[in-house]
Amino acid sequence: MLFKRNSRPYLGESGNYFRTCVLLAMGPAILAGRVALADPLPSWNEGSAKQAIVEFVRAVTDKSSPKYVPPEQRIATFDNDGTLWAEQPMYFQGFFAFDRVKTLAPQHPEWKERQPFKAILENDRKALLASGEKGAVEVLMASHAGMSTQEFERIVKDWLATAKHLRFNRPFTDLVYQPMLEVIAFLRTNGFKTFIVSGGGIEFVRTFSEERYGIPPEQVIGSSIVTKFEVRDGRPLLVREPKLDFIDDGPGKPVGIQKFIGRRPIAAFGNSDGDLQMLQWTAAGQGPRFMFLVRHTDAEREWTYDRQSPIGRLDKALDEAQRHGWTVVDMKRDWKQVFPFK
């Protein structure tokens, strides 16, 4: 209203210099207020999930509400795989690791006869699964270690720019969830600081988090391998070593949150049992809380999976959500649109 035609004379006619200054300073806030009047979550169908998000944000930002939370405590954490982007038929970072093994194979002729590499090179899913966790760690180290942090960033960015998800024939970073992009933006507009807390690799997620989610690298928490400072030919480097440093999954998520953020989130968003402890940790804080789970219920537009899925299993966390009344989003029912592309 303030910016409509009839408001201008008010500014001009006022002889009050101070009031003019205050109005000038308030301009952006008023503009932001107008933006908030539009639907902040247009890709969400009307329903209890959307309503819960909007009401929570309204309550914690309303200074007259008993639920008001000062801006510096408005910390929101988001799982990545299955919460902000898709994770089927396998975590996307897994595709990166496999492609990387194939790229490096000519330099490793011994891989032709050595599991789990042989299985990857021959697309032998069964042999790969048989190699178990030990095999997975070997693949991880072969594909993620042995280079500098800068080289790794370039390798991942090159891969993301060219690799495609088979089902959608699109870059993996196209498979982010439009409704969740809106939640992130809505929270940020309302003074929240948004963090990713991913079981995936911290440096992997950082290569696209700022561009895709508007979340800068310093607000990304994830699993990591050890890096070591070295000076080579007078040039300092951080070298990625083949050694696990931190697993940011399950009970590791609250540990990662405390380590990196140092305060407890008031809102946490996940989709699987790997997010349970993050949600418990968030729920156990004082004051208003918001715990949120995405349920994958849409085989047509995305995938349907929960209690039995080896990837993104949602079982115990679903029981706990139902017991405590956490917000469970039904993708099929609650999301008007799933991905940014149509």
Added chain:
Amino acid sequence: MLFKRNSRPYLGESGNYFRTCVLLAMGPAILAGRVALADPLPSWNEGSAKQAIVEFVRAVTDKSSPKYVPPEQRIATFDNDGTLWAEQPMYFQGFFAFDRVKTLAPQHPEWKERQPFKAILENDRKALLASGEKGAVEVLMASHAGMSTQEFERIVKDWLATAKHLRFNRPFTDLVYQPMLEVIAFLRTNGFKTFIVSGGGIEFVRTFSEERYGIPPEQVIGSSIVTKFEVRDGRPLLVREPKLDFIDDGPGKPVGIQKFIGRRPIAAFGNSDGDLQMLQWTAAGQGPRFMFLVRHTDAEREWTYDRQSPIGRLDKALDEAQRHGWTVVDMKRDWKQVFPFK
């Protein structure tokens, strides 16, 4: 100028709604610009150090400068002990550890006969030093582990509220450097994100970083012990375990910077050889850089120490600063005032 009396008619007379909106939106920026015209570093004597800081900030924030750096890349990292607050005659966290051992002694009668605890209880400096690094780690674990993260925060805050530095008879948090508070504020006003990168304990520094430096916990990096997620009586806890997790000192500083921030600082502030690799890492990036060392040269107002000091030794880093032309601040010459109190 825009806010003086003669500017109001311009706003009022303009029939251009769009231009009015732009001016309204610009209000805060213009106000910020006016603030910057005042001396941002009033506790600094005029000289090359002050000039170097001001010129660096001006260059990287001036869009018409070839040295312009976009805001998201304006990362500045600060060592804490000896750079933002004093560190003599011993790192202040050491005093906390000793006081904590004394507080806990009644629950540990065996400490009366066991080193290094016996030495602390008897104020026997020589015996304490003889216990070496192994003894130091034992004291660290006895004083810093075995409680939840929340309990630890309360213990440290209680200590900071009551303990005093003997020489100044003041709380330790009074011994922050006024000129450095001004540098932090000046950088922040100019769109920098300021981080602490401390060899001290991350959770220790976090208890006062926001109040003293305006640096929130999520922008504090430091050394850490392992924490473990546990559910006790249905309540989730993070328990501090007696096991080192990460040493954020020397070559650990670039590692910590990459881990927590994920991008390279363009400005780094330190005071000792423990900051050398952070400064090297900062210097090795592309584009404009600012490397800064505080030199403790003022026995009267603070302390004088450098190449031989067991605490905060400045030797190799000083050579490297001189070789590369990094900014070295001479406390006695460059600082008009040292502490916020007179």
